[in-house]
Amino acid sequence: MKKLHKLIVISYLRPFVATFFIVSFILSMIFLSKYIDELVGKGLEWYTILQLLGYNFAVNVPLALPLAILLASIMTFGNLGEQYELVAIKASGISLSRAMVPLVFVMVLLSIAAFYFSNIIMPRSFLKMGSLLYDVRQKKAAFAIPEGVFYNDLEGYSIRVTKKDPDGKTLYDLMIYDHMQGNGNMNVVLAKKGEMFKSDDDRYLVLNLYDGVRYSENPGDNGYNDRQRQVRIRFKEYGLKFDLSGFNLSRTKEELFKDHYQMLNVRQLLVKEDSLQNLMALKQRNLDAYIEPTFLLYKPHSNYKTIKPIKNLSWKNKDVIMNILPATDRLIVVDDAINSMRNVKSYLTSAKEEATTQSEILRKHMVEFHRKFTLSFACIVLFFIGAPMGAIVRKGGLGLPVVISILFFLVFHVLSISGEKFAKQGKLEPYQGMWMATLVLVPIGIFLTYKAATDSAIFDAEKYQRFFKRLFSKKENQ
Structure with a gap:
């Protein structure tokens, strides 16, 4: 049994490590191509560019890790199925779920490491990459006087x-x-x-x-x-x-960037969220205190609860209040009222814009808080999609497994990006947007694991043809 576990773990780690570094390298090259115009021609030292790529490598882990887990899972169990090793394992009385146990422990360890990385390493990498990239952008091009211009x-x-x-x-x-x-x-x-x-x-x-x-x-x-x-x-x-x-490349103090939401850990995000909520509550109280004196007719009073409302009240002399005032004071009163309402409107407009900005900042902090946990759970969910999928298709190598893993990863990535966007826009709650991709893929993982454990041929074309033939034959008979 121990030899079997060792075989499965080694078979998994090889494609996992290779895929992880290949995907990370591709993402780093995409980053380099994006900022190539700001790096070339500034006389940067080679170690500065290497340092920038190293920080970007750490930032790309949330993209590279799930794809590597998914592809390695499909390739591992696809190879075992293609070489009939899964058949031999099941023939010896070991079920697929028991064969997956060592990799489940590996996934738990990877999930813990992913959380530590998201909470500790990635904020520091964001901080150092952001400050270094800012300094590179501020640096002038290398000194070279051209001819004729x-x-x-x-x-x-x-x-x-x-x-x-x-x-x-x-x-x-x-x-x-x-x-x-x-x-x-x-x-x-x-x-x-x-x-x-x-x-x-x-x-x-x-x-x-x-x-x-x-x-x-x-x-x-x-x-x-x-x-x-x-x-x-x-x-x-x-x-x-x-x-x-x-x-020269002069370095800016990192303290200037450390309060950005992407550069905070879980504890700091909670403190920041609490501070933002208290600030928004204080702004609301100040707004109420400013507006309340301007609405004297609607000022709350304890006696209002005991007064019975008068029904069918007809107010024939609607301008009776104005008639009480001397003619010389009416225009002054009207001007004062208009100016007061203009001031209130201006204050409300400014307060609304400020409240909208504070709300957006708060949502970004809450989104980042949930991101720390979604990566860990995504690793486990994608494993329970990739492993049974590989056992079902029984194809190893870089052909069909790559296609399937890319399709599932695209679904996961699109759902993640869309959920994050909706959460930041306020269309969804932050926890709903950030956990949407994981919650959608959980039923798929359960379904595939069940089908693989029961040896169901979900990709059997003849089975679906027979099903549709029976379905259409019933409709014709009816």
């Missing part, structure tokens, strides 16, 4: 070079606009030749110019005199220094 990536300067030597350091026919003072193109430097190099600490770019002239236009000494004064300075050698800090 103005280069504007040096802060406060615009440089045009007509020709460069192959070494990239010697420049000819330069035009440099100095915008550091923020007064437009008032300062310009022309030079026949220039040489550039970086400082020893790579923080500055030094540009030595030769045989040139510097033009600058300045306003007159008197503030009321708008005439410009032009200053022209010829030089044999002139030096400029440019700050290159914007071309």
Whole structure:
């Protein structure tokens, strides 16, 4: 019995590990292709890109793990069925459910590991990937002055070079606009030749110019005199220094991103949800306190409960209240009432928008809370779909098992994405949207497990043909 369990576990782990890493690699390449434009041309170190891919690898686990479990389950039991090993196992008195026991324990361990990963590892990976990706986006492209066009990536300067030597350091026919003072193109430097190099600490770019002239236009000494004064300075050698800090990858503090809902664990999500609910309740109380004084006619009072309503009341003189007021005060009262209602309407509009935003944030936190648990249960459910499906189709390899696993995974993924979207939009409760895919697949897993345990041929075409023939023959007789 122990040898059989060892055989089944080893047969399962091989395709599982291979599938998991293949799917993770494909998802990482998709991520790389998505952000390739923001990575290329910025002079990033190889370890920075590798670090970014490593964080993305961890983030992709919720997609790669269920697919790997499903495909490995179908392949394992499909191979056992195709090689008649399942027949031999059943002939020895061991049922399919007993043969699945060691893998059930493996699935339980994987589910526990998946929960730990979702709760601890993935939030940290999201935090580090998000902060690193933000810094990469903020980084300027690698420093390289092209020929014949103005280069504007040096802060406060615009440089045009007509020709460069192959070494990239010697420049000819330069035009440099100095915008550091923020007064437009008032300062310009022309030079026949220039040489550039970086400082020893790579923080500055030094540009030595030769045989040139510097033009600058300045306003007159008197503030009321708008005439410009032009200053022209010829030089044999002139030096400029440019700050290159914007071309370095400067890391932002991760504390700035740590409050995002994707970067919180279960305990932090519960605390955040409680804080958001208390904040929304406080906003509602403030709204009630602000609006209540404006509706004096409907102000609640304990005596209202004892007063009997008057039926069929006819109010012929509808403007009796206005008649009580002096004619000179009526317009003032009406204007005050209109202004009061406008203020209330404006306050209500602002409060509604704020409440909608707070509600959306709360739903996102609740969705993320349920996500921590759905991955673990999805691993078990997909196993109980894949294992009996492999035993039923009795096909191993990468043919039919891949097709079946992709179909089931697409159903699972579409339901998960749709449920999450509906939950964030408020069309479903967060627990309903996040558990929808799992609840839909549970009956399918139970049905397939029952059919595989009872050796029912659910893919027998002749069986369905006989069923439909009997069905149509009964209708014709009727």
